[in-house]
Amino acid sequence: MQHYFMDQALTVGAEVSLPTAIQKHWLRVLRAKPGAQAEFVDDQQQVFIGELMDENQGTIKIVLQTDHDAELPIATTIACGLPKSGKAELMVQKATEMGVAEIIFLPTEWSVAQWKHKAGKKVERLQKIAHSAAEQSHRNLVPKVRYLDRFTDLLDVQVDQRVVAYEEAAKRGEVSELVRVVTKMQPGQRLLAVFGPEGGLSPTEVKWLQDHAFHVVGLGPRILRTESAPLYFLSAMSVLSELK
Amino acid sequence: MQHYFMDQALTVGAEVSLPTAIQKHWLRVLRAKPGAQAEFVDDQQQVFIGELMDENQGTIKIVLQTDHDAELPIATTIACGLPKSGKAELMVQKATEMGVAEIIFLPTEWSVAQWKHKAGKKVERLQKIAHSAAEQSHRNLVPKVRYLDRFTDLLDVQVDQRVVAYEEAAKRGEVSELVRVVTKMQPGQRLLAVFGPEGGLSPTEVKWLQDHAFHVVGLGPRILRTESAPLYFLSAMSVLSELK
Known part of the structure; x- marks a missing residue:
């Protein structure tokens, strides 16, 4: 239907x-x-x-x-360092299918891409992709796509918990923080998860996020591409909050 | 490196x-x-x-x-109904990043695509994609890509547990079978998961799989595209077996 x-x-x-x-x-x-x-x-x-x-x-x-409810119990915002050309479209489409509440793109130290004056048009196009993916996956809402000018604007995103996916944590064998953070949250709460662009986040950025109450989480032992990490993360949110 | x-x-x-x-x-x-x-x-x-x-x-x-081990503790084979043009490449690349052990493509009742005499060349090209994705994600092995001529050949795949992802089960609110099956498995065991093409599996196919010891599992309340369902599934395998 x-x-x-x-x-x-x-x-x-x-x-x-x-x-x-x-x-x-x-x-x-x-x-x-x-x-x-x-x-x-x-x-x-x-x-x-x-x-x-x-x-x-x-x-x-x-x-x-109907009583149709296809939303994640914990509303999840993902914030992604500007990815290389063409990746943002795939990320928005798949993240919408996977239940994301809001998708933020923002410049990071190691982003190669720059949106700046193109950001308005890009966001408009991505919002249309989110709209049609939300129809296709039978969501109760269309995830909002936003562009933030500055990395530090992340602090303005109002949520109950904050995490950052960091490859170096995964390399050190970090495997428990994601489960620990998510299983302590309640339905109706909101979570923000930050992901680096192709080159990853810089150690300075990760340190700054940690200093601002972001939990560093690993996403398993394999190195995931920029566009794949949010999909793993959103699937994990579903497994931890929707499956029993 | x-x-x-x-x-x-x-x-x-x-x-x-x-x-x-x-x-x-x-x-x-x-x-x-x-x-x-x-x-x-x-x-x-x-x-x-x-x-x-x-x-x-x-x-x-x-x-x-080194003691590098990036393989899922439960070796996971995915078997996918022939998807529409261009999707197989994305599925192989992303499933490899997500830790798949083996990827099978096979015709199903409602597949629009047909590979037949093209299967050899297609598999060869997909195998190269798996190889480079395995390098990129630092896997310990290159997942094998295979084509099966007949749906019933699925019974020849030697594994310890079999599941089929079925949208209709998810619609009926099935949320516990995947966790139940996976958490009972031991490291070193093997699992086969079957996914339909764009139109899904037919009820006849699902019935036949159930009659041959496949557990029907739901993948959360959202309708996932053909290429997204295996990625959700592999992420779930990681969350359930690698995170703590």
Whole structure:
């Protein structure tokens, strides 16, 4: 069943006009006919089943509210050093499938890429990728994509716990901190995880993060590429908080 | 430090000629000079440090044996329904980073792609991707890539436990079987996990797998794309067996 995000409140029984983008996809591309059903997520992250009434006017009737909840119990923000060209798209798509709440890109000491004046356009494009990945993976929300100008702006991200994935920690055999931090958290709390770009984070950056209450965590004994580490991390968040 | 696979036994003190491919990469591309060091994995998956002696003759001296072990304690084979064009490459690269032991591609009822006579060339190309990803992620072995002609050949894969990732199970809220199966396994044992192509596995295929001792497991509440499900699964194997 298709899954679409609506910018409004929905209630069972309501008749609603579909926004142009959804009409275009569901009615023009997929050629839905009256009686066809799809999932519609309202502005409160509630998921409803809507039935197409009139394909020319693009109106639906909300027939059912579901209890669909595909969000990680611990809302997880990932902050990634600017990766090389083309990687950000893959990261946003896959992190969205894996349940990320928010994706931040920011310059780090060893980033080769620079976004600067291109950041606005990049974020806009990545936000569209997040939107379509959130539809595809049946999320209750579209993760927000943001660009931060300065590494130190990380301190403005309001969360309950902070971690940094650091390859050198993994090399030293650090295998317990991630589990320890996550299993102590409660559903509804928020976590921020920082990842380096291709060259990694600098020791200065890691030291600074540690000085600001970030826990250094290892992600197993293999060296993961920049775009793979957040995916391992988000899978780990799911295993530790959603599987039993 | 670079990480290369050698097809021979190595011992500390031995002087060894490098194969052409390693000479080309380390000496020509990276311009290593005498005294430079790299990791060399021997045919027993042991990792040694070798020092370049003569850049023209391409000879190294093995100076040290390490205890580097980057392999999942439970050797994990993934078997994937033939994915759409271009996905297999990403799956092999990322699964190798995530620690897979063996990657099988095979036709399933709802696969759109067909490999047939192209299978030999495809596997050869994917094997090269696995090789370079194994170097990059500092693995102790290069995962083997294989093509099976028939779905039922899965029964010939010799393992200790078998699971199938099934979206419909996840939709019904199945969240405990993966943890249950994996935490009962011992280091050194082998596991086979089956994943559907874009359209998923057919109910007939899932029923057949269940009849042949495959446990049906869910991978959390989000719908994962074909290429993402094995990555979630391998991360889960790491979290459940390598983190504490």
